[in-house]
Amino acid sequence: MAHFVEELREEGFAVDHRVAPSLPAGLQAHCDEFKVERVLAMEPMSWDGRRMLEQLDVDLVPNDQFLCHxxxxxxxxxxxxxxxxxxxxxxxxxxxxxxxxxxxxxxxxxxxxxxxxxxxxxxxxxxxxxxxxxxxxxxxxxxxxxxxxxxxxxxxxxxxxxxxxxxxxxxxxxxxxxxxxxxxxxxxxxxxxxxxxxxxxxxxxxxxxxxxxxxxxxxxxxxxxxxxxxxxxxxxxxxxxxxxxxxxxxxxxxxxxMPDYRAANALDAHRPIPPAFLKPTATHMACVSSVIDHVDAHGYAHHIERLMVLGNLALTAGIDPQAMVDWMWSSFVDGAEWVMLPNVIGMALFADGGQMATKPYASGGAYLNKMGNSCKACRYDPKKRTGNDACPFTTLYWDFLARNERVLAGNHRMSRQLAGMRRLSDLSAVRERAEVVLNALDEGTL
Ligand SMILES: Cc1cc2nc3c(=O)[nH]c(=O)nc-3n(C[C@H](O)[C@H](O)[C@H](O)COP(=O)(O)OP(=O)(O)OC[C@H]3O[C@@H](n4cnc5c(N)ncnc54)[C@H](O)[C@@H]3O)c2cc1C
Ligand code: SF4
Missing domain, CATH: 1.25.40.80 (Serine Threonine Protein Phosphatase 5, Tetratricopeptide repeat)
Incomplete structure (x- = not known):
């Protein structure tokens, strides 16, 4: 914004760039100072922003930042x-x-x-x-x-x-x-x-x-x-x-x-953001640590790291969708509500119950081992679902299916995975291991 102000001034525009406690307060101060009678603005990028400007009687012109309004x-x-x-x-x-x-x-x-x-x-x-x-x-x-x-x-x-x-x-x-x-x-x-x-x-x-x-x-x-x-x-x-x-x-x-979408929580997930997401050294999961390292360095991780590492862990561990939105929004350089909500609530966490994605993007360590190179340096084994060295993604994948079996049973695209889960001879041991994994995730020792 600071650069844009300079660019506009160089082009000959008069710019009133003010810092205010809130948008309505700043707009009011501007209108008072310059005796403004009519304010014209492009439709804002957020639902709350548009509602606020409408309430302030600002005349809105269509947002032209996209190819499809x-x-x-x-x-x-x-x-x-x-x-x-x-x-x-x-x-x-x-x-x-x-x-x-x-x-x-x-x-x-x-x-x-x-x-x-x-x-x-x-x-x-x-x-x-x-x-x-x-x-x-x-x-x-x-x-x-x-x-x-x-x-x-x-x-x-x-x-x-x-x-x-x-x-x-x-x-x-x-x-x-x-x-x-x-x-x-x-x-x-x-x-x-x-x-x-x-x-x-x-x-x-x-x-x-x-x-x-x-x-x-x-x-x-x-x-x-x-x-x-x-x-x-x-x-x-x-x-x-x-x-x-x-x-x-x-x-x-x-x-x-919007606006109902931001409160969606179809899988009733309430776990807080784990310490593993807050600094690269807070977890032994090598894949999570390397992604958090990228976020720490650049405020960025690419799509598959967002979806299949951070999103997948949040989905299978049952992290609260709104907490996940808030954390990602504040951690990523490209964050904004319009893009975070569908990607986090809909695509990554299936918190909208399938409005956006036809099935949850849940996977175990095998996928991450195939598409990434972190597993070799990890203390966990992507093939194992029980035992102290079992990959948390693999354990949580099966536990997620068992935990949400009732909700997911109506989704025909999940029948193969659910049938696989029901066939597991060691399911109760997997679920016991999942409890240990989830406690360690909360405590920051996983
Ligand atoms: C959990 C999660 C959170 C995300 N949060 C954001 C976010 O806050 N802001 C954001 O812009 N994107 C977000 N995305 C979408 C996507 O991951 C990023 O747009 C992309 O990783 C940005 O990197 P890039 O510019 O190198 O993209 P590239 O991989 O080079 O893709 C090109 C462009 O396509 C667009 N794009 C691709 N996928 C999506 C998508 N699913 N939704 C919207 N645009 C997309 C982006 O503008 C991106 O710059 C999120 C995805 C997930 C799964
Ligand atoms: S073993 Fe599991 S936790 Fe470790 S890097 Fe591979 S997928 Fe990630």
Whole structure:
């Protein structure tokens, strides 16, 4: 915001940038000082923000930070029973004419397929390759004055210039991603490496969420790289799906389901945030420790680390969804309510009972061992579900199914997993071990 003020002033705008105890107080003070009769604002990004401005009689103009306004999403949603991401994504592709071959009748998806997900699930490479480098932006006087104003008790490393804070910096980040990150983005999208915090991910979410970049220019740059032969279709399609599919879908469902959505807790989960999430040395679980290390260093973890490590542990341990939202929101550089709620409540914690995800993203250590490289250095064994060295993810996965059997039994996509759980000959030993694991998680000794 401080940089934006300077940019606007340089363009000749008069800017009243004031610090106030609350938004209504600041607005009132501004109106009094400048004898303002009519205030015009873009629709805010949060439900509470919009309600507050409406109550203050501010005239709102449509929010143009997305390619699908939430009113258009609501109209799309009203025509169907199930809100499938894939249906929304294809609708977006066609309507926005992105990665579509219009020379064919009817128009066809570029590359002959809508979805290249099956090419984008490779485990982490073992060749020790270098991942795309990104610019670290030099901190200037504005940055330093903001950092000086931080309270002493903040969590994590001090900002080091990794995250763009101006439009110019965000454009640098976009062009370096398109030049060096986009081509390798796809195949290892789901892979995790303890020593590598971002792999080939774009690290563009904070720039998009702050409005430093518009999603249209981001997908156009990605499509141009494909059309010019600079990036393969599986990587470009996978990336475009994230931006015009997932990101816009999450924005749409947030507005559709608020305000009730933020209180959802379908699995009746009430465990507090564990010490393991608060510093990398607070757990022996090597995968959790490495992800928290990434969050501590950069306020960032990539999608699979968020979903399958932090989210998976929170889901299977029964962490309170609202506590998880609050913790993630305050720990991640790209956090905002509209994107946190559907991703945490809906996608990671299944706290909406399946409104968003068709089944819980719960998994044991086997998945994390396949897609990451932390298990070898871990004191736990991903294959074991009982015993002192059993992997907490594996134990909790089975315990989660048993604990929530009644709620999950109505979900036909869970029948295979539930049948597997019922067949376990050592289920009672697993459940006993789960109690020990959950106590240790609460105490910070796991
Ligand atoms: C539990 C959980 C919490 C999350 N919290 C946030 C959050 O606070 N803010 C946030 O922007 N994203 C959030 N996400 C979504 C996603 O993980 C991040 O957008 C992504 O990891 C950001 O890194 P990146 O820019 O390198 O993304 P890339 O992997 O390079 O993806 C490209 C872009 O696609 C968009 N995108 C991809 N997936 C999603 C998604 N599920 N929802 C919304 N946008 C998506 C983002 O804008 C992202 O920058 C969360 C996901 C989970 C599972
Ligand atoms: S053994 Fe379990 S806790 Fe340890 S790194 Fe592997 S998945 Fe994580």
């Amino acid at each position: 939430y009113d258009d999403f609501a109209s799309w949603a009203a025509e169907r029973n199930a809100l499938k991401l894939e249906d929304f994504y294809r609708w977006q592709r066609l309507r926005l004419n992105i990665l579509i071959n219009t020379s064919e009748t009817p128009p066809q998806p570029a590359g002959g397929q809508w979805n290249f997900d099956h090419d984008n699930r490779e485990p982490p490479p073992k060749d020790g390759r270098a991942w795309p480098a990104i610019t670290t932006f030099e901190l200037d006087d504005i940055d330093r004055s903001i950092i000086d104003g931080f309270a002493d008790n903040l969590w994590g490393a001090m900002p080091d210039g990794v995250w763009p804070v101006t439009r110019t910096q965000a454009l640098v980040r976009l062009s370096e991603f398109v030049e060096t990150g986009l081509a390798p983005f796809g195949p290892h999208e789901d892979a995790m490496l303890a020593e590598e915090w971002k792999l080939a991910h774009s690290v563009l979410a904070s720039s998009l969420n702050l409005g430093l970049l518009h999603p249209r220019e981001v997908v156009e740059a990605a499509e141009a790289a494909f059309r010019n032969g600079d990036a393969p279709i599986n990587s470009v399609e996978g990336f475009v799906r994230q931006i015009i599919g997932w990101r816009e879908y999450v924005w749409g469902v947030y507005w559709l389901w």
